[in-house]
Amino acid sequence: MTSERARQLFDAALDDELDPETKREFHQALAADPMLRDDFHALRDVVHGASALQQAVPSVDLLGQVQEKLRARSGGRFYRDRFSEKQGRSPLLLWIAGGSLLLVLVAAVWLSFEAGLVTR
């Protein structure tokens, strides 16, 4: 394989698209031509470096602001409940839980009165 042909295959080599025979010839061409090898390695380093850029971006938390914007733009139709949406818990469940707890408390107080434990 000529150096010129090998140079044309740089991208295919980086994308691992060469068949085994062509890959073998490609690496032989690199071994025989130091300048070609240096150029390929320089390109490979750029691609690997760009690949590492993915890790360089810190995580971001957009959910709250997206919810605020949706609430504002929908006139309150969506994300009306500001407190329970962070991890996706349904507000209805919270209302049911709160209401049940309140009923239990009221029942406990009423039963206490009935049993004479607490005087009016």
Next chain:
Amino acid sequence: MIISTISPFDSATAVLGKVFGARSLRLTRAGRSMLDAADLELVERLKRREEAAFNAFVLRYQDRVFRIVLRMLGDRAEAEDLAQEVFISIFKAIDSFRGDSQLSTWVYRVATNHCRNRLKYLSRRRRQLTHDFDEENAADSQAQGAPDRPGTPDRLLEARQTEALLEEGLAKLDDEQRELIVLREVEHLSYEEIMAITGLPEGTVKSRLHRARTALREHLERRERGRVR
């Protein structure tokens, strides 16, 4: 009563659904085969405008969307704003998703379209791309303190310098080349996905990517020569 439940957030099909009592337009049969069961269920819940489903969706994709937008725009504040707009657009337009691609591919497509529009707007306003990460990385390296092993600071410093040069080179690419580098090299998408996102044929994707890689390499070489002097 029906009219009062209709809002600008409803698509035409959703409006018809409300009027005639039918659900919003379902995924096509081919669309269903493209999605796995989890994504299928998520899409159906998103189309019903379930807030819990949308929360999960944002949490799943926010890092990816933000990365793409940040690498395309080069400005953190702009990127945060635009990334939010991407999700709002998706919330409003989810009914148009027919499942003819993976959900992630569609999300990327919406994000890149937003980036292109924003870049056109910014270029009209003649904004320069800025880089926030050099300052952040410098602050991070100072905050980390002394290393445990000898040689580590040099490697870290070199890695960060290379990263800064790459970000600089990325900013100097034209918008189309930068988009391909971000999708292929940074996000590690396949050529099939990139073709689905950009609408470009394979030959065009590969030739532009080749020019982008070469331009990045030349930029790094120029800057390296400048540093050595």
